[in-house]
Amino acid sequence: xAKTTQPPSMDCAEGRxxxxxxxxxxxSGNEYVYWYRQIHSQGPQYIIHGLKNNExxxxxxxxxxxxRKSSTLILPHATLRDTAVYYCIEHGNEKLTFGTGTRLTIxx
Amino acid sequence: xxxxxxxxxxxxxxxxxxxAFWCNPISGHATLYWYQQILGQGPKLLIQFQNNGVVxxxxxxxxxxxxxxxxxxxxxxxIQPAKLEDSAVYLCASSLDGEVNQPQHFGDGTRLxxx
Numbered sequence: 001x002a003k004t005t006q007p008p009s010m011d012c013a014e015g016r017x018x019x020x021x022x023x024x025x026x027x028s029g030n031e032y033v034y035w036y037r038q039i040h041s042q043g044p045q046y047i048i049h050g051l052k053n054n055e056x057x058x059x060x061x062x063x064x065x066x067x068r069k070s071s072t073l074i075l076p077h078a079t080l081r082d083t084a085v086y087y088c089i090e091h092g093n094e095k096l097t098f099g100t101g102t103r104l105t106i107x108x
Numbered sequence: 109x110x111x112x113x114x115x116x117x118x119x120x121x122x123x124x125x126x127x128a129f130w131c132n133p134i135s136g137h138a139t140l141y142w143y144q145q146i147l148g149q150g151p152k153l154l155i156q157f158q159n160n161g162v163v164x165x166x167x168x169x170x171x172x173x174x175x176x177x178x179x180x181x182x183x184x185x186x187i188q189p190a191k192l193e194d195s196a197v198y199l200c201a202s203s204l205d206g207e208v209n210q211p212q213h214f215g216d217g218t219r220l221x222x223x
Contacts, residue, residue: 032208043112043199043214044151051209087150091208095164098150 003027004088009103012082018075020102022088025069031092033064035073037084038101044087047073078106109134112215114200120221126188129218133181133202139163141212142175142185143199151199151214157183158206187220195222 005023012018024033032051036044048055048062050071055062061074075082087101113132121127133140138159143151154173156163160180168175172191177183187194197219201212 030208034211041216043201043216046211046213049209049211093208095153095156096212098152100148100150 003090003097004099006086006088006099006102008100009105011105011107012075012078013107014080015077018078018082018104018106020073020075020086020088020104021070022073023070024088024090027068027090028092031090033062033068033071034089034091034096035060035062036087036089036098037082037104038087039081039084044098045084047086049091080106080108082106112200112202112213114198114215114218116218117216118219118221120223121190122223123192124189126186127190127220128187129185129198129200129220131183131185131200131215133183133200134213137202137204137213138180139203139206139210140177140183141201141203142183143201143214145197145199145217147196154185156206163206190220190222192222195220 032049034049035047038044050062064071083106085101085103115130140157142154145151154168155165155175157177160177175185197217199217201214203212204210
């Protein structure tokens, strides 16, 4: 079973920042926080991952709290193409385990 | 760089028939994964290969599912005989070396419908 908790759905206005929360209160010291997204009829797409420090790439920013019990994925300027299911996953030595994610809808 | 290639994109068969899916991972990726995604759920790992060896097949229903990666590059997943509950999207993913800090990259999957 997935060990993270995410809201089932969120809306965000086009052009605004989308902030997707994730709780991972039982995360172990060697487990990374991974974010993937899945657009309709496509395979999951890797977005970003981190261990302790905040991370940023061309797609998004990942903010991890100091106690590592939660994180936030930030899409700085959401577009309609960002509408997807977003998965937050704890990933250590065991297999990648997907939950049901957050369905993010970008509103024009 | 080319992504993970999968074929066919769609397949419809009747129950008790057999079916095979093919996957070509990203060039140079040693680790290959097959996932099953049932409608409304997240993907579930079926099997993981490291080069041509099986690392984890604990979730693979071995009475009907089989997979191989003979030359350590492309891979085939087979179902024989298919059941109605096998209707799902079958996703292939690859990663550089299977280490936890290396992301997996997914293909777009094969959507299997069992009649």
